[in-house]
Amino acid sequence: MKIKVAVLGLGSVGRGILEMVRRKPGLGIVITAVADSKSGIVNNEGIDIEGVLERKKNGCACGDQGITARDVVLQADYDILVEVTPTNADTGEPAFSHMKAAIERGKHVVTSNKGPVSRHLAGLKKMAQGKGVRVRYEATVGGAIPIMHMLGEGLRGNNVTALYGVLNGTCNFILTRMAAEGLTYEQALAEARELGYAEADPTYDVKGIDAAIKLVILANTIWNNQVTLGDVDITGIDLLTTDALRLAEEQDCTIRLIAEALPEKGLLRVSPRLIRKDHPLVFEGTLNAISIQTDMAGEITLIGKGAGSIETASAVIGDILSIDL
Amino acid sequence: MPTGNGGKETIPESPGITNEHLPVSRPYRDQRYKTYLTCRATYQAGVPVQVSMKLEMKDSPGQLVSALQPISDVGGNIIAVIHQHELTSREGTLGVQIVLEIAESRFNDLVSQIKEKGVNILRIGKERLLYKQTVIIIGHLMHTDISDTVDKIDCTGFAEVTALDLAMPAIHERSSARLTIKSVSINDMEAALGILRDVARTKNLLIIEPLEGEVV
Numbered sequence: 001m002k003i004k005v006a007v008l009g010l011g012s013v014g015r016g017i018l019e020m021v022r023r024k025p026g027l028g029i030v031i032t033a034v035a036d037s038k039s040g041i042v043n044n045e046g047i048d049i050e051g052v053l054e055r056k057k058n059g060c061a062c063g064d065q066g067i068t069a070r071d072v073v074l075q076a077d078y079d080i081l082v083e084v085t086p087t088n089a090d091t092g093e094p095a096f097s098h099m100k101a102a103i104e105r106g107k108h109v110v111t112s113n114k115g116p117v118s119r120h121l122a123g124l125k126k127m128a129q130g131k132g133v134r135v136r137y138e139a140t141v142g143g144a145i146p147i148m149h150m151l152g153e154g155l156r157g158n159n160v161t162a163l164y165g166v167l168n169g170t171c172n173f174i175l176t177r178m179a180a181e182g183l184t185y186e187q188a189l190a191e192a193r194e195l196g197y198a199e200a201d202p203t204y205d206v207k208g209i210d211a212a213i214k215l216v217i218l219a220n221t222i223w224n225n226q227v228t229l230g231d232v233d234i235t236g237i238d239l240l241t242t243d244a245l246r247l248a249e250e251q252d253c254t255i256r257l258i259a260e261a262l263p264e265k266g267l268l269r270v271s272p273r274l275i276r277k278d279h280p281l282v283f284e285g286t287l288n289a290i291s292i293q294t295d296m297a298g299e300i301t302l303i304g305k306g307a308g309s310i311e312t313a314s315a316v317i318g319d320i321l322s323i324d325l
Numbered sequence: 326m327p328t329g330n331g332g333k334e335t336i337p338e339s340p341g342i343t344n345e346h347l348p349v350s351r352p353y354r355d356q357r358y359k360t361y362l363t364c365r366a367t368y369q370a371g372v373p374v375q376v377s378m379k380l381e382m383k384d385s386p387g388q389l390v391s392a393l394q395p396i397s398d399v400g401g402n403i404i405a406v407i408h409q410h411e412l413t414s415r416e417g418t419l420g421v422q423i424v425l426e427i428a429e430s431r432f433n434d435l436v437s438q439i440k441e442k443g444v445n446i447l448r449i450g451k452e453r454l455l456y457k458q459t460v461i462i463i464g465h466l467m468h469t470d471i472s473d474t475v476d477k478i479d480c481t482g483f484a485e486v487t488a489l490d491l492a493m494p495a496i497h498e499r500s501s502a503r504l505t506i507k508s509v510s511i512n513d514m515e516a517a518l519g520i521l522r523d524v525a526r527t528k529n530l531l532i533i534e535p536l537e538g539e540v541v
Contacts, residue, residue, distance in 0.1 A: 164536065239531050243492035243501035244461050248533075250490070251459055251503070253541050260537055267537060274461055274535045 003320060004044075006033040006078035008069050008098055009085035010062050013112050013139070015053060016309030017082065017316050022049040029320060033076035037085075040067030044077045069094070073101045079325050082316060083111040084139075089204070089213055089229070092116035096124075099135070103127050110319040112139030112312055118216045122226055134323050139315035141214040142167060142288045143306040146318060150302065151222060151292075158294035160222045163261040167214040167270075169286030169306040170198045170205040171237050171257040175272075176284045179245045179254050185238060197286055207236035208257060208270040215259040215270060218290070223263050235271035252277050374432070375404070375509075377424045377455070379447040380439070384419040388444075393423070395438035401427035405510040407455055420447075422455060424509055454485060454507035456514045459541050460521065464530035466491065466500045475504075477524050484508035484517035 005021075007014050014034070021029045030046040036056070041047050041063025052062045073081060081102035083095050096116035099109045109128070111117060116124070117137045128135045138148040142165070151160070166172050170192055177188040189206065192198035204210045212232040219227050237257050248254050251274075258273045258281065275282055280301045281289050288306025293299050305311040382388045389406075396403055404424040427435060439446060466474070475486045488505035506521075508514040518534065525532045535541045 162537075235531070239463060239499070240533075241463055241492075241494070241499060241501045243494060244463050244533060247461055247490055247492060247501055247503040251541060253459075255461070255533055258536060262537055265537070272531075272533050274459065274533050274541055275539070276541055279536075279539075 001325070002028055002030040003080065003323075003325060004032045004078045005029055005080050005082055005320060006035075006072050006076050007031060007082045007084065008035050008072065008095075009083065010034060010036040010052070010056050011084070011086060012309040013084040013312045013316065014082075015056060016311075016313035017084065018049050018053055020310065020313050020317060022053075027317065027321065029317070032078050033072045034062055035067065035069035035072040036062045037069075039063045039065045040069060040072045042067060042072060042076045069098060070101070073098045074105070078107060080108040080110055080320055080323060082320070083109060083113050083116075084316065085113060087113050087115040089115045089118070089209070092119045096120055099124060100127065103131050103133055103135070106131050106133060108133045108323050108325075109135045110139075110316055110323070111135075111137050112316055113137075114140045114210075114213045114217065118213045118220075118229065121217065121220045122224070136319035136323065137217070138319045139312050140217050142290055142302070143169075143304065143308060144311035144314045145288060145290060145302045145304040145306070146315070147218070147290050147302060148221065149318065149322065150300070155292075155294060155297055155300070158296045160292050160294050161262075161264065162293040163215075163218060163222065163259075163290065164281060164292075165211075165215065165218070165259040165290040166256060166281050166283075166288055167211040167259050167290070167306070168205055168208075168257060169288055170202065171208075171211070172283075172288075173197050173286045174206070175237060175240070175245070175254070175256055178240065178242055179249060180284070182242055182246070184242055185240055206238045208234045209236075211257060211259045212270045215261060215268065218259075219261050219263075219268060222261075222292075225263065227268060231268055233267075233269040233271070237272050240272055248274055254282055256282060374429050375424065375426050376432070376449060377422060378439075378449050379420065379422050381418050381420050381445040381447050383443070384417050388419065389421065391442050392421075392439060392444040395435055395442065396423075396425055396427070398438065399427065399431040399435045401425045401431070401435060405455060424455065454487070454509060456508045456511055457487075457540065458506050458508075458514055458518070458535065459503060460506065460518070460535070461501060461503050461533040462521075462525065462530050463501045463533070464499050464525075464528065466502055466530070467493065469528035469530065471502065474521075474524050474528065474530075477520055478506060478517050481513075481517060481520065483510075483513040 021031055032044050033042040039061035055062055083098055085095050092115035095113045102109050117140050124135045173192050174188040177183050212234045216227055216229055245255055253274050253276050255272050256275050259270045261268050287303055289303040291301040382392050407422045479485045484506055486504050487507045490503040493500040506517055508517050
């Protein structure tokens with residue numbers, strides 16, 4: 001049996017998913033509908049993926065301008081809604097409404113969208129439970145790193161006592177370059193932009209907000225403690241100096257933007273920390289890592305690609321295939 | 326202190342607490358500091374002194390408890406006990422460093438009682454700041470009076486800044502400093518860092534600390 005999937009959002013992640021579904025027919029996934037911000041296309045037998053990707057490449061709308069994302073959610077034939085539109089961290093909309101509408105129809109939801117998940121996780125899960133469907137969001141945190149699968153399956157029965165993470169690749173890249181080459185923060189940021197690692201407006205990354213949103217998602221997933229972005233003590237990397245990194249280096253240390261959660265101490269924090277260079281959370285470039293401490297399994301650290309079209313598609317496809325239809 | 330471009334100055338490890346010029350006029354909310362003042366008043370009256378001892382004993386069950394027993398027997402107060410692996414040089418021995426407070430008049434009794442327990446006293450000294458932590462601070466460090474920042478910790482009596490490495494790129498730019506702080510106990514370190522965080526907040530400095538629970 002084929003898994004019927006509707007995809008909302010044809011940015012880097014959406015296109016990566018389509019590309020992988022096209023290249024890997026063995027996955028058993030058929031895309032029955034897609035929608036971008038301007039148009040939509042529906043075909044219960046499976047849309048023409050190549051045509052959609054070609055049109056997107058040429059900067060055109062993906063399909064029929066008379067079909068909206070909402071039409072797809074409410075009318076298309078699918079088992080799983082894949083919501084990969086751009087994140088709105090303030091309201092989580094319109095993604096949140098799309099997800100609710102899909103759940104209401106008894107459809108499963110898989111998303112990479114941090115906004116609605118960080119704000120409404122408990123509500124979404126409750127709604128989904130009521131309808132007997134699943135909400136999966138592996139791709140919201142740590143890109144390709146299968147942290148949610150690890151927590152939900154392999155580490156079942158463990159109590160997680162602490163979590164430390166490098167959750168923003170842009171910051172890790174900037175800090176790596178400041179330490180390795182003695183670049184100023186501004187120079188390293190400019191380099192990150194040139195390489196496409198930083199947005200034109202890097203505020204969310206460098207101020208630690210992106211990492212904090214991911215920390216909120218992880219904390220709510222692990223401890224179900226309904227924390228919000230406002231509960232996180234956030235300090236960014238934008239005020240760091242090259243001298244500070246050099247002073248750290250002289251002690252065999254460096255500085256990294258670390259997200260920390262220790263529920264026992266009520267600690268939920270994203271901040272630049274002084275950290276020994278041989279610590280597992282110290283690595284170069286845009287990678288992400290999540291290290292958790294558990295009562296039975298001890299300490300486990302996962303390191304992997306935190307962003308990228310195909311890498312994030314890996315997390316989304318993993319979620320799709322893990323849902324029992 | 327040089328304030329020129331690229332200037333870097335290292336202030337060497339300070340020799341120890343002098344206990345002079347306590348800034349009683351700076352009322353810290355911190356309870357530890359109040360406790361310190363009380364202790365210090367008692368000390369000035371000639372009663373307890375704070376000492377550290379390095380002990381070596383047989384590494385067998387009950388030895389440590391037995392070695393520490395005389396301290397309470399003579400009315401002393403244990404402040405910190407630290408296992409020191411580097412002290413454990415000989416096979417089957419356990420090295421510990423302890424910091425305690427004791428009435429000066431009872432000190433000789435204590436030493437003989439510990440020896441009676443078969444515990445070897447390797448060293449008795451005033452080196453009471455056994456916990457070390459490093460932090461980096463960034464901001465207008467000179468303009469906000471770095472010596473006052475350091476003094477806020479030094480004057481507590483339970484912690485001091487023992488090394489300061491300062492890097493000043495240009496007069497109006499923010500400078501960076503690495504502070505090594507030593508304290509009597511872990512709780513004292515937390516209290517000292519708490520003071521530093523308060524100072525940083527008022528002086529608009531950024532503190533880069535190690536991860537929760539880690540020492541660098």
